[in-house]
Amino acid sequence: MNTIAVLPLVLLAAVFSGTTGIELPSSFRICKRTLPEQEYYKCVSESARDAVVSLAGGLKSFKILPIEPLAVDSVKIGESQGSVTLRQEYRNIKLHGLTKQLEVKNYRIDWDKCLLTSESYNPQVDFVADYRIDGKILLLPVKGSGKSNITMYDLKTQNEIHCEKYQKNGETYIRVTKYDVKFSPGRVTLRFDNLFDGDTILGEQMNRFINENSDLLFKELQAPYEETFGLVFAKVANDIFIRVPFNKIFPLT
Numbered sequence: 057m058n059t060i061a062v063l064p065l066v067l068l069a070a071v072f073s074g075t076t077g078i079e080l081p082s083s084f085r086i087c088k089r090t091l092p093e094q095e096y097y098k099c100v101s102e103s104a105r106d107a108v109v110s111l112a113g114g115l116k117s118f119k120i121l122p123i124e125p126l127a128v129d130s131v132k133i134g135e136s137q138g139s140v141t142l143r144q145e146y147r148n149i150k151l152h153g154l155t156k157q158l159e160v161k162n163y164r165i166d167w168d169k170c171l172l173t174s175e176s177y178n179p180q181v182d183f184v185a186d187y188r189i190d191g192k193i194l195l196l197p198v199k200g201s202g203k204s205n206i207t208m209y210d211l212k213t214q215n216e217i218h219c220e221k222y223q224k225n226g227e228t229y230i231r232v233t234k235y236d237v238k239f240s241p242g243r244v245t246l247r248f249d250n251l252f253d254g255d256t257i258l259g260e261q262m263n264r265f266i267n268e269n270s271d272l273l274f275k276e277l278q279a280p281y282e283e284t285f286g287l288v289f290a291k292v293a294n295d296i297f298i299r300v301p302f303n304k305i306f307p308l309t
């Protein structure tokens with residue numbers, strides 16, 4: 057994802073460019089590590105949130121595309137065992153809402169391990185895509201392709217950003233090696249248009265059935281979702297980190 061609301065790091069980074077001569081908006085806040093710990097983390101949480109929100113329209117000088125909505129190529133989910141045996145494919149994915157009413161809290165940074173953790177919250181995030189599904193949900197055959205919209209309400213996201221330091225031109229930089237995202241939505245609704253070749257009666261019944269079992273279906277979606285968005289968030293973060301030295305992003309004083 058927060059993500060979705062999910063890019064706290066990113067923002068952070070964005071906050072402090074310099075060497076490259078790129079000027080960031082003066083509204084971006086830099087947090088000094090000399091602050092008392094509580095204050096520092098509060099500052100980082102807020103500056104991360106502001107930075108993510110400011111990336112809504114993208115950041116040209118960092119080659120970052122708009123994240124409102126956030127575009128993702130495709131997600132493929134193979135047939136799994138259990139009550140949902142469904143091949144699912146999503147293309148032209150747009151994630152709407154990551155920057156809307158975003159909250160970021162509990163930022164923590166372990167400098168030795170190069171590990172940044174935080175929690176974020178969004179009231180509503182829509183995963184809108186072209187879908188193709190084929191298989192069974194609780195013994196019921198389901199098949200179709202068209203437009204889909206999966207909505208997560210009260211979305212809590214845990215972000216775990218693993219990084220490593222390296223040297224370039226005599227300066228220390230960091231790169232994200234792994235961006236772990238964990239989504240915990242309060243509620244999920246799903247909408248698949250054009251199921252069963254557009255048979256509206258069957259299609260409506262199946263949509264109702266799917267929503268009555270949305271927890272089950274979302275469990276199938278969750279891991280590939282998180283993996284995909286983790287990769288996207290890592291890329292956005294790295295677009296900043298490759299351009300800005302570490303001590304410009306996290307200045308000691």
Ligand SMILES: *[C@@H]1O[C@H](CO)[C@@H](O)[C@H](O)[C@H]1NC(C)=O
Pocket residue numbers: 182184205206207
């Ligand atoms: C997706 O569904 C949500 C919830 O119904 C709605 O608010 C949103 O506008 C929909 N988005 C699209 C593109 O249909």
